[in-house]
């Protein structure tokens with residue numbers, strides 16, 4: 001049996017629409033250790049969110065399954081908190097209340113009202129949002145909303161934190177700031193994290209391992225790279241670090257050389273199949 005904290009085993013995923021089956025994922029296998037920070041990277045549409053949604057229990061795999069801390073995933077649960085790119089705060093609730101709603105659900109039976117209040121404040125302080133407790137989402141910036149979303153997820157003390165491009169919608173400076181904050185929190189709490197990103201620098205900076213996915217259809221894991229950079233990591237110092245640049249190069253080469261080729265061959269085949277063989281030969 002696998003000793004992994006999170007185990008994805010032989011996962012296939014097909015979506016069927018109007019009688020046409022789209023084979024999105026094939027044979028996804030991944031073991032994630034407790035406290036590990038994993039990034040999932042791959043071209044748009046390859047199936048990264050589908051993998052995350054299967055782990056979250058929002059989608060059921062067509063084949064294979066997911067085990068978290070010895071239990072099979074069959075439905076969403078507070079042991080797996082999901083943070084999306086577009087902060088999903090309830091607009092009519094304050095910052096405090098948005099976290100409170102998750103804390104009430106998770107700890108209603110195990111913490112007293114005073115403990116719950118302290119816990120909400122602690123998590124909002126952790127993401128530096130303690131000063132804006134009474135504000136509504138419409139009264140704070142995108143970066144601040146994302147912080148509250150992260151505080152809400154952390155406040156559930158999930159076994160696994162699932163981040164779907166959590167910084168994707170932010171400007172570069174806010175993004176860098178939040179990445180540093182997530183690294184600091186991760187160092188303190190040792191969460192097990194699975195994060196989707198399109199940003200190669202973000203993947204290298206934050207991850208213990210980077211999981212690179214091949215292009216769809218029938219996407220699978222093409223390569224897994226260990227990022228053996230010491231922590232804490234400093235983005236400025238790393239900019240001139242040869243190992244950092246090597247890791248960056250590896251991911252870029254996977255995405256834009258290895259996977260680019262597959263795409264070209266695929267489209268050439270498609271053109272040839274559609275009778276446009278001559279055009280395909282010219283472009284080859």
Ligand SMILES: Nc1ncnc2c1ncn2[C@@H]1O[C@H](COP(=O)(O)OP(=O)(O)OP(=O)(O)O)[C@@H](O)[C@H]1O
Pocket residue numbers: 015016017022024042043044045046047048049050051216
């Ligand atoms: N609920 C669904 N029903 C039908 N097809 C779906 C569904 N969800 C995703 N797909 C299809 O599965 C494929 C993978 O989508 P997914 O969102 O997982 O990719 P992704 O790698 O996360 O993309 P991006 O990087 O653009 O967010 C796409 O072809 C998409 O159209």
